[in-house]
Each structure stands twice: as C-alpha cells, then as structure tokens.
Amino acid sequence: xxxxxxxxxxxxxxxxxxxxxxxxxxxxxxxxxxxxxxxxxxxxxxxxxxxxxxxxxxxxxxxxxxxxxxxxxxxxxxxxxxxxxxxxxxxxxxxxxxxxxxxxxxxxxxxxxxxxxxxxxxxxxxxxxxxxxxxxxxxxxxxxxxxxxxxxxxxxxxxxxxxxxxxxxxxxxxxxxxxxxxxxxxxxxxxxxxxxxxxxxxxxxxxxxxxxxxxxxxxxxxxxxxxxxxxxxxxxxxxxxxxxxxxxxxxxxxxxxxxxxxxxxxxxxxxxxxxxxxxxxxxxxxxxxxxxxxxxxxxxxxxxxxxxxxxxxxxxxxxxxxxxxxxxxxxxxxxxxxxxxxxxxxxxxxxxxxxxxxxxxxxxxxxxxxxxxxxxxxxxxxxxxxxxxxxxxxxxxxxxxxxxxxxxxxxxxxxxxxxx
Amino acid sequence: xxxxxxxxxxxxxxxxxxxxxxxxxxxxxxxxxxxxxxxxxxxxxxxxxxxxxxxxxxxxxxxxxxxxxxxxxxxxxxxxxxxxxxxxxxxxxxxxxxxxxxxxxxxxxxxxxxxxxxxxxxxxxxxxxxxxxxxxxxxxxxxxxxxxxxxxxxxxxxxxxxxxxxxxxxxxxxxxxxxxxxxxxxxxxxxxxxxxxxxxxxxxxxxxxxxxxxxxxxxxxxxxxxxxxxxxxxxxxxxxxxxxxxxxxxxxxxxxxxxxxxxxxxxxxxxxxxxxxxxxxxxxxxxxxxxxxxxxxxxxxxxxxxxxxxxxxxxxxxxxxxxxxxxxxxxxxxxxxxxxxxxxxxxxxxxxxxxxxxxxxxxxxxxxxxxxxxxxxxxxxxxxxxxxxxxxxxxxxxxxxxxxxxxxxxxxxxxxxxxx
Numbered sequence: 131x132x133x134x135x136x137x138x139x140x141x142x143x144x145x146x147x148x149x150x151x152x153x154x155x156x157x158x159x160x161x162x163x164x165x166x167x168x169x170x171x172x173x174x175x176x177x178x179x180x181x182x183x184x185x186x187x188x189x190x191x192x193x194x195x196x197x198x199x200x201x202x203x204x205x206x207x208x209x210x211x212x213x214x215x216x217x218x219x220x221x222x223x224x225x226x227x228x229x230x231x232x233x234x235x236x237x238x239x240x241x242x243x244x245x246x247x248x249x250x251x252x253x254x255x256x257x258x259x260x261x262x263x264x265x266x267x268x269x270x271x272x273x274x275x276x277x278x279x280x281x282x283x284x285x286x287x288x289x290x291x292x293x294x295x296x297x298x299x300x301x302x303x304x305x306x307x308x309x310x311x312x313x314x315x316x317x318x319x320x321x322x323x324x325x326x327x328x329x330x331x332x333x334x335x336x337x338x339x340x341x342x343x344x345x346x347x348x349x350x351x352x353x354x355x356x357x358x359x360x361x362x363x364x365x366x367x368x369x370x371x372x373x374x375x376x377x378x379x380x381x382x383x384x385x386x387x388x389x390x391x392x393x394x395x396x397x398x399x400x401x402x403x404x405x406x407x408x409x410x411x412x413x414x415x416x417x418x419x420x421x422x423x424x425x426x427x428x429x430x431x432x433x434x435x436x437x438x439x440x441x442x443x444x445x446x447x448x449x450x451x452x453x454x455x456x457x458x459x460x461x462x463x464x465x466x467x468x469x470x471x472x473x474x475x476x477x478x479x480x481x482x483x484x485x486x487x488x489x490x491x492x493x494x495x496x497x498x499x500x501x502x503x504x505x506x507x508x509x510x511x512x513x514x515x516x517x518x519x520x521x522x523x524x525x526x527x528x529x530x531x532x533x534x535x536x537x538x539x540x541x542x543x544x545x546x547x548x549x550x
Numbered sequence: 551x552x553x554x555x556x557x558x559x560x561x562x563x564x565x566x567x568x569x570x571x572x573x574x575x576x577x578x579x580x581x582x583x584x585x586x587x588x589x590x591x592x593x594x595x596x597x598x599x600x601x602x603x604x605x606x607x608x609x610x611x612x613x614x615x616x617x618x619x620x621x622x623x624x625x626x627x628x629x630x631x632x633x634x635x636x637x638x639x640x641x642x643x644x645x646x647x648x649x650x651x652x653x654x655x656x657x658x659x660x661x662x663x664x665x666x667x668x669x670x671x672x673x674x675x676x677x678x679x680x681x682x683x684x685x686x687x688x689x690x691x692x693x694x695x696x697x698x699x700x701x702x703x704x705x706x707x708x709x710x711x712x713x714x715x716x717x718x719x720x721x722x723x724x725x726x727x728x729x730x731x732x733x734x735x736x737x738x739x740x741x742x743x744x745x746x747x748x749x750x751x752x753x754x755x756x757x758x759x760x761x762x763x764x765x766x767x768x769x770x771x772x773x774x775x776x777x778x779x780x781x782x783x784x785x786x787x788x789x790x791x792x793x794x795x796x797x798x799x800x801x802x803x804x805x806x807x808x809x810x811x812x813x814x815x816x817x818x819x820x821x822x823x824x825x826x827x828x829x830x831x832x833x834x835x836x837x838x839x840x841x842x843x844x845x846x847x848x849x850x851x852x853x854x855x856x857x858x859x860x861x862x863x864x865x866x867x868x869x870x871x872x873x874x875x876x877x878x879x880x881x882x883x884x885x886x887x888x889x890x891x892x893x894x895x896x897x898x899x900x901x902x903x904x905x906x907x908x909x910x911x912x913x914x915x916x917x918x919x920x921x922x923x924x925x926x927x928x929x930x931x932x933x934x935x936x937x938x939x940x941x942x943x944x945x946x947x948x949x950x951x952x953x954x955x956x957x958x959x960x961x962x963x964x965x966x967x968x969x970x
Contacts, residue, residue, distance in 0.1 A: 145727045147720075175730035203720050205727035212731055292949055300567075300623050300852035303953055307565045307625035310595035311632055316848055337948075340955065406845075407824070425826075427844035428736055432720035435856055438949060518949035528757075529712055529858060529938035533723055535760065 134166055135237025137456075138180060139188075140173035141205040141272075142212075142243030142250075146286030147293075147434040148445035149242060149272045150199040150206045155449025156240050156270065157188050157196050166457055171234060171541055175208035177241075177250065181223060181550045183230050185541040198534035200446060201524035203434035206536050212550075213246045217253055224257045226548050232263050233544045238456045239265050242449070244273035244284075248464060249488035255462040268452040269464040269484055272445070274431045276327040279490040280482040281466035283517055285448060286431065288441030291331035292518035293433040294320050294375070297426065298335035302342040302373045305422070309371035315362060315413050316373045317423040319406035320430060323379040326350050326494045328430070332375030333506035334514055343372040344505070347409070349379035350494050351503040353388055358409075359416045361504050366419060374413075376405045435531050439520025444477070451479045475516030554586055555657025557876075558600060559608075560593035561625040561692075562663030562670075566706030567713075567854040568865035569662060569692050570619040570626045575869020576660050576690065577608050577616050586877055591654060591961055595628035597661075597670065601643060601970045603650050605961040618954035620866060621944035623854035626956050632970075634670045637677060644677045646968050652683050653964045658876045659685050662869070664693035664704075668884060669908035675882040688872040689884040689904055692865070694851045696747040699910040700902040701886035703937055705868060706851065708861030711751035712938035713853040714740050714795070717846065718755035722762040722793045725842070729791035735782060735833050736793045737843040739826035741850060743799040746770050746914045748850070752795030753926035754934055763792040764925070767829070769799035770914050771923040773808055778829075779836045781924050786839060794833075796825045855951050859940025864897070871899045895936030 139156050141149055153172070160167040172186040173179030179186070186207055188196070199206055214223050231239070241251040248269045255267035271278050276287035298318060305316040322328040326348030336342040343365040347353060365372035380388045389405040406423040414421055444467055451465035464487050468480040498510035506514070524531040559576050561569055573592070580587040592606040593599030599606070606627055608616070619626055634643050651659070661671040668689045675687035691698050696707035718738060725736040742748040746768030756762040763785040767773060785792035800808045809825040826843040834841055864887055871885035884907050888900040918930035926934070944951040 141727070145724055178730060202723070204723035208730055209727045210731040211728070295950060296855050297849050297853075299950060299953065300854060301848045303622070303624035304565055304848045304852040307561070307629045308631070310598060310628055311630040313848075318849075334950065337950070340950075340953065404827070404845075422847050423845065424847035424849050425824075425843065425845045426849070427842050428721045428724045428733075429717050429738075429844050429846070429849075432724040433717075434720060435716050440949075515948060520949065521943070521946055523941070523943070526941055528935060529860075529940065530715060530719060530754065530757070530760075533719065533760065 137238035142247035145205040147289040151445035152449035154199040159453040172207040176210035252484040285445035288438035288517035295334035314419040329377035439522040557658035562667035565625040567709040571865035572869035574619040579873035592627040596630035672904040705865035708858035708937035715754035734839040749797035859942040
C-alpha cells in the first residue's frame with residue numbers, strides 16, 4: 131500500500147474475556163505505523179456500526195485506556211449478532227460497507243469474530259476488489275466455542291476453559307464436604323451448543339495430584355439416561371459424591387435438547403430452563419441423591435478476573451499480527467495459532483487463507499472423549515492443559531477489578547442514512 | 551486450665567471459601583501451646599464425627615498442609631447439616647458428645663458454624679458442666695448468609711460478596727456489548743434464603759467510577775411484578791441494558807417463593823427451577839427483551855480463587871482468637887468482629903456470650919435498601935465495601951489453584967458404636 135489509509139475494526143458475535151486484548155493489539159500496532167495507517171475507526175456495535183456509519187474514533191482514546199483493554203472483558207466498542215447474507219441476496223449491504231469505507235478512506239478491515247465473521251470478511255475482500263475499491267480484509271479469530279478450523283485454538287476459549295476447570299474444582303471440594311448428610315451431586319451447565327470443548331475443560335479440574343469424580347456430558351455424545359444414571363451412581367458409591375459438567379447443547383437420542391423437556395408453567399407457557407436442572411432432577415428422582423446445580427452462562431465468558439494468561443497473550447498477539455499482515459499487503463487471511471510443542475508449550479502465528487476458515491466448524495475429535503463417553507482422554511488433556519496456563523489478573527481497586535469504559539466518540543457522518 | 555487437654559474442632563453447615571482458614575487459625579494456634587493443648591481432633595463430617603466417634607487426628611498433618619488450608623475452600627474435614635435438638639428432647643446425643651470428649655480427654659470444643667451451631671455449642675457448655683465433665687465450648691462464626699448477631703460480619707460472607715460484585719460487574723460489561731442486537735437483560739441468582747446480604751453485594755459492581763444499571767431483588771422486599779418490570783424497562787430504555795441480581799429467597803406478595811411457580815414437566819412432575827429463569831422469562835414475556843440468566847449456586851461460596859483478603863484474614867484471626875479465649879479460661883463465647891472505623895477500615899475482635907448469639911438472625915436493616923426497593927443505599931455501601939477489599943489468590947500450578955486434600959487419619963475408637 132503506497133498511500134496511507136485508515137483502518138476499520140469491529141467485534142462480532144458473543145464477546146469474551148479477551149476480545150478487547152485483540153482490539154488493543156490492533157490499535158497499538160496501528161499506532162506504531164502512522165506512516166501507513168491513519169486512524170483506527172471501530173464499529174459501534176460491530177458491523178452494524180459500519181453499515182449505519184456509526185464509527186468510533188479510537189484515536190481519541192488515551193494510550194493508557196487502550197492498554198487497559200487488555201485487562202477488560204466484553205466488547206469495548208459493542209458487538210452484534212448480525213450475519214450478512216450471501217453476496218447474491220444481500221449485495222446492498224456489502225456495497226454499503228464499501229461506500230462507508232470509501233467515504234472514510236478506510237483501506238484495512240479487521241474483523242474480530244468467529245466463523246460467520248470470517249465469511250463476511252472474506253466476502254468484503256472479494257467485493258471491494260470487484261467494486262474497484264480494494265480493501266485488505268483480515269480476520270482476527272475469537273470464539274469461546276473454540277470451533278474455528280486451522281488455528282490450534284481460539285482466543286476466548288482458554289479463559290472460559292480456565293474458569294470452568296477452576297469452578298469445577300472448587301465446587302467439587304464443596305460437595306465433597308457436604309456429601310455425608312447433604313448434597314451428593316453437583317451439576318454445572320456450561321456453554322457449547324455444538325462442540326464440547328468447554329465441557330471438556332471441566333475434566334481438567336481433576337488431575338493426578340487432585341483426583342475428583344467428574345462426569346462430563348458432551349453435545350457430541352447422545353445422552354443416554356440409563357448409562358448416565360449408572361455412571362453417577364457408581365461415582366457416588368465410590369467417592370461419596372460427584373460433579374457433573376453438562377454442555378448446554380446436550381441432546382437426547384431423540385435429537386431434542388435436554389433443556390427442552392416440554393415443561394410448562396402454571397399458565398401453560400413453555401418453561402425455558404437449562405439442562406442443569408433437568409439433569410439434577412433426573413438424578414434426584416432415579417437415585418434419590420440430594421443435588422445442587424449452577425448455570426454459569428455469561429459469567430464464564432466474562433470472567434476476566436480468572437482469565438488464562440496464555441489466552442490473553444494470544445488474543446493480543448493475533449490482533450498485532452493482523453495489522454502486521456495488512457502492512458505486508460496480505461488480504462483475505464486470518465492469523466492463526468500454530469502449536470509447535472506440547473511440553474513445554476510453544477506456539478507461533480501462521481497465516482490461514484479465509485476461504486479455508488469461513489463456515490467450517492471444528493468439533494471435538496472422537497479420540498478426545500473417553501471410551502465411556504463421560505470423560506476426557508490423555509490426548510485431550512495434552513491439548514487443553516497449556517491453554518489455561520498462567521494467571522493474568524486485572525488491576526483491582528477497593529476489591530473490584532478495574533475495567534476500562536472507553537469514551538467511544540463518534541466520527542462525523544458523511545453519508546446519507548442507511549436502513550440496517 | 552491446670553491439666554493439659556485435647557481439643558475438638560468441627561465444621562458445621564454450608565461450607566465457605568474461608569472456613570478452612572479458621573481451621574488453620576485454630577490448629578496453628580493450638581500447636582503453639584502444646585503445654586496446655588494436646589492434640590486437635592477434628593470431627594469427620596462435622597458434629598456427626600463426634601457422635602460416631604469418628605475423629606481425625608490433625609497432628610498427623612504437616613505444618614505445610616495446615617497452612618495450605620488458608621488457601622483452600624470447602625470444609626477440609628467434612629461438614630454436615632445436622633442440628634442437635636433441644637436438651638430435653640435429645641439428651642442422649644449431648645451425653646454421647648460428652649462421653650466421646652471424656653474418652654479422648656477433650657477439654658476444648660471449637661465449633662465452626664452459623665446460628666444453629668452456636669446454639670449447640672452453648673448447650674454442650676451447659677450440659678458438660680452439669681455432667682461433671684466441664685468442656686470449654688467456643689464458637690467460631692462462619693456463614694455466607696452474614697446473619698449472625700453481634701459480630702460486624704461473618705467469615706465466608708466477604709468472599710461471596712466479592713464473587714458476586716465481581717461477577718455482576720463482568721456480566722454487566724458483557725451484556726452492555728451485546729445489547730444492541732441481542733441480550734438486554736442479564737439475571738443472576740445468588741444465595742440468601744432469608745437475608746439479602748449477598749444480593750446487596752451485587753450493588754457494589756456499580757460505583758461512581760464505573761456506573762452500571764443494576765436491579766436487586768431482596769428477600770426482605772415482597773416481589774411486585776409490575777413495579778419490577780417497570781424498573782427493568784426504565785433501565786433498559788435509559789442504558790440499553792440492565793443486570794438483575796435476584797436472591798434465591800425472594801417471595802411474591804403471596805408469600806410463595808418466586809422459584810416455586812408450580813411448573814410441571816411433561817410427566818406432571820414438579821419442575822424445580824431457580825428464581826433466575828422465572829424472572830428472566832417474566833421480562834421476556836412482558837417486555838420482549840432478550841435475556842440470559844445464570845445461577846451461581848455453590849460456585850459463589852466455593853470461589854476461593856477470588857476470595858476477599860479481608861475475609862481470609864478475619865476467618866483466620868477468629869480461629870486463632872477462639873483458641874486464645876479458651877486458653878484464658880473463657881467458655882460459651884464467640885469471638886466476634888468489631889468494626890472500629892469505616893474509612894480506613896479497622897476492626898478488632900470482641901467476645902460475645904453465646905446465649906446472645908444462638909438462634910438470633912441478623913437481617914438487612916431497612917436503611918440499607920434504597921427507597922424503591924431495588925438497590926442499596928450509601929450506608930449499605932459503607933458497610934459492605936471493606937468486606938470485599940483485597941485479593942488473596944491461592945497458589946496456582948499448571949493453570950489451576952492448588953488446594954490441599956488432607957490425609958484425615960482416624961483416631962482409634964475407644965467406645966461402643968452409637969446410632970446417629
């Protein structure tokens with residue numbers, strides 16, 4: 131790129147404990163290359179901010195506040211759940227994106243998200259070329275689901291995994307204390323509609339130095355009530371108690387979500403519950419064991435206070451690398467984590483072409499799930515263990531983590547409004 | 551005490567992130583006074599261990615492992631939910647306790663628990679005197695519910711409060727990022743059947759430097775659906791989103807728990823759910839806002855990884871003081887936290903007579919709840935703020951907290967079995 135251009139950065143989909151670290155990586159690196167990159171504009175609420183020309187001028191934020199993004203969970207500029215459809219059905223929106231980029235002299239598009247946004251990123255790159263306003267589109271990976279291909283892992287996942295492993299260890303200690311006269315089974319529901327990566331992390335709570343009875347329910351394994359109850363009963367009889375980690379996406383052999391049990395409230399309305407209470411009640415009814423259950427929900431992905439240092443570092447490094455790739459003239463690519471060694475854990479950053487990333491889901495390989503379907507294998511441990519390594523505590527003041535709230539000052543609009 | 555006696559220590563009721571710190575305080579202090587205190591025996595699974603003569607010889611544990619109790623959540627010797635009835639109805643059990651104490655030359659009884667165990671502790675002191683085998687009974691306060699009288703706060707509460715404040719702050723940042731196109735209301739259910747202390751801690755997530763829209767539902771305030779929905783709607787219209795912290799003990803104006811909505815599963819069985827999904831569905835149905843909900847359950851009280859340093863220190867200090875009081879010849883008392891200054895926070899340990907502690911519940915004072923019933927007042931903040939101050943991270947290895955599992959070696963039995 132001969133001419134200096136501005137950059138656009140947006141966060142997409144569910145946010146994580148470390149997506150802002152990627153934002154910091156992008157912005158800080160761009161600031162170091164002022165000869166080539168002008169301003170970094172962020173989309174307010176993700177790609178919607180680009181479509182509606184609601185851009186945030188990140189140059190108005192202090193270096194200190196941008197650095198503080200590394201310690202702050204959530205999406206500092208707002209995210210959105212908004213998938214651009216295919217080019218054929220939705221050329222209008224893609225064209226609008228290019229118009230906005232053109233109006234604001236944007237030559238770099240950094241899109242921080244999962245599989246859907248990799249797809250959008252790829253299409254923007256294609257269309258901008260076609261429209262005679264070529265934009266270098268670089269995808270920055272992010273998803274707690276850990277389901278992107280090529281990259282060894284996805285920023286956001288390591289921190290959720292650490293949260294789940296730590297929480298299951300802590301709750302297991304708690305249940306163990308209570309089991310004699312009270313709670314014998316603790317059920318924790320975790321995220322993962324399709325892939326069981328997060329549930330698998332619950333297995334890390336138990337290791338050779340600290341053995342704990344844990345039963346995992348993966349979305350990859352059809353739920354069999356009899357086998358599950360037999361497993362729980364065996365664990366309780368042997369250890370006095372057990373913890374169950376259930377993925378929200380677990381389905382019965384009928385293909386229906388466990389959480390959708392047709393429960394109705396007093397007015398006949400469908401009762402939306404989680405998988406955890408369903409599992410817990412099942413245990414109580416069949417085995418009579420007293421239970422407790424928890425649903426971690428957003429707490430797991432927002433838990434910056436117990437983020438994985440490895441995850442924070444990789445999130446930052448991928449944001450930084452995205453800018454470096456752009457400066458090298460790369461287009462339609464994603465920087466990806468390449469593991470070069472398990473023990474000691476070593477990684478570097480490779481470059482993946484976006485057409486190989488978009489819309490491909492990486493599931494748990496069968497060899498990561500134990501033969502009985504309720505645990506993780508040593509291969510899975512070897513894969514997961516480095517991802518939760520290291521602590522990266524945010525600064526605390528008065529007992530609370532200090533998370534930055536940016537000024538998020540809007541860039542003046544230049545175009546007529548656009549209906550999103 | 552002229553003659554050297556052994557001591558008995560037991561953990562009672564729901565365990566906490568810091569009850570083991572009190573155990574460490576008791577055991578380490580006793581070890582420093584070997585001229586007066588022989589061995590410290592712990593009850594396996596609380597008072598049941600005493601009744602069944604299942605005693606643990608803590609002298610078999612290394613100094614390192616006892617020190618590690620300060621970093622370990624749960625009850626290291628096991629706890630129980632078992633309330634000894636009144637002396638009249640249940641003289642048999644009290645007498646058995648004294649027999650066991652006598653058989654093992656136990657002259658000190660340290661009971662670590664809440665209101666019920668303060669009552670048991672008091673009765674043991676009375677009865678042992680009557681039976682001619684006087685035991686010095688000292689109660690060590692513990693309860694996440696923070697509902698013991700006289701003491702300014704209860705060990706275990708500060709750490710739950712910190713967990714809830716941190717989690718609500720993190721989840722609120724998350725929802726704020728998603729609110730434009732997705733989740734607008736996040737509901738977190740926390741413990742507190744009778745008193746709203748834990749729910750109140752959610753209010754700390756928002757402060758002058760970091761304002762966040764939070765609605766709190768206290769068990770002290772009868773739930774009014776219309777007023778609640780109006781409050782949520784107002785918050786969402788003003789801020790784009792809001793977080794709701796609901797105490798598990800919230801009741802409607804009919805006196806029924808919110809969580810008990812008469813839901814039935816497909817087979818007509820009562821569906822045990824939490825208050826959080828009920829609240830979340832209510833918001834969705836009335837206001838149409840997309841929601842997420844979480845139930846923290848055991849995670850909140852077991853979360854040693856984010857324990858309050860103040861709480862850990864007080865838990866230890868109270869265990870230590872209990873032994874010092876015993877050495878001074880005190881009986882039927884509880885060491886209690888006495889706050890001597892809010893800013894800077896200062897405290898010392900006073901001595902409370904057990905007959906003033908037993909069976910008295912300390913509720914939230916009305917002046918701690920805001921006029922609209924959905925928030926906390928400045929007076930409440932002043933009270934709560936110091937209790938979550940300071941971090942006391944446990945040691946981590948391979949990304950996981952290192953919690954100690956004791957050997958818990960049994961003391962040889964000397965008496966015939968006893969039916970508990």
